Amino acid sequence: MATQDRLIESTQELLWERGYVGTSPKAIQQRAGVGQGSMYHHFTGKPDLAATALRRSAEQMRAIAAADLAAPGTAYDRIAAYLLRDRDVLRGCRIGRMAQDPDVIADPQLRAPVEETFDWLRGRIAELIAEGQAAGELTMGVDPADTAAAVVAVVQGGYVLARAAGRAEPFDQAVRGALGLLAAQRTVDRTA
């Protein structure tokens, strides 16, 4: 792998594990196995490298979520595919965890990929819910944008509950809870 890519990948991993505040330029260089001079040859500094790494993580997360939400079946099935995807729950979300980092939130360059990823995700799920309502698959009883925000929040909050508990179960519970509430919005009972 090229030096530049090794630096970006190492930064992606460290940001996921330790956050921005907890990731030093030295730790990045050590994980990438490159010297200080090489890092500053490719990037102006930690903010520049972190912004590049975050943009790449955001693209990867978006591609995975887009595939889930394009699964076969109804709007409910697609949202279920997103919610039930196999996850390394205790690792948390590589994008969501950035929102806790005060230095990320304070820097427009670093916050942008985090904001854009969630904007896109909420918009895509809202679209699916609106399509399901228009097709008569889902009741008109809920607001698509609000419901989509709740679905995305359940996943992000599920990570928080699981990490707090040191086990994946609370994440799975939250997802089952969201699916139970969403299932009640279906106009036809498909459990039979």
Add this chain to the structure above:
Amino acid sequence: MATQDRLIESTQELLWERGYVGTSPKAIQQRAGVGQGSMYHHFTGKPDLAATALRRSAEQMRAIAAADLAAPGTAYDRIAAYLLRDRDVLRGCRIGRMAQDPDVIADPQLRAPVEETFDWLRGRIAELIAEGQAAGELTMGVDPADTAAAVVAVVQGGYVLARAAGRAEPFDQAVRGALGLLAAQRTVDRTA
């Protein structure tokens, strides 16, 4: 205020703002306006002081949530009181944000108050939902424990979405979404 209390309060604030990894003993001493010797007179070190501060934050959060969940009205009303409480959304949750901190999660002493707070909160909301179902106020269509986990996750994930966006609106959307889904579980339409 006594020196010991000043140290605890300053640590509570800094943990909320900067997390555990981002809070240095020096920053705590500066905010509390006490010297290093005084800090180490009262506490063995940062982990000891942080554990005390986190236990106090957990007690405070629990007291506030318990009051919301004892609001007048039905189970739905009480959960709505919890979800709709006026919050400084962009500050995030003082307990939930700790779950992103790898050093908190790795230390049983630091993780315990975080885990216990969410266990209690999920349990209390599950109890309310089960009571609402037993009283015929809510349908039997959802599992109380799973639904409670989803409710708590919506709040924690709502903070993530709001901080990512740099504005409170995505939190409010997620909460409205959860309330819309919960409202559909009521056996009697109270919106009329």
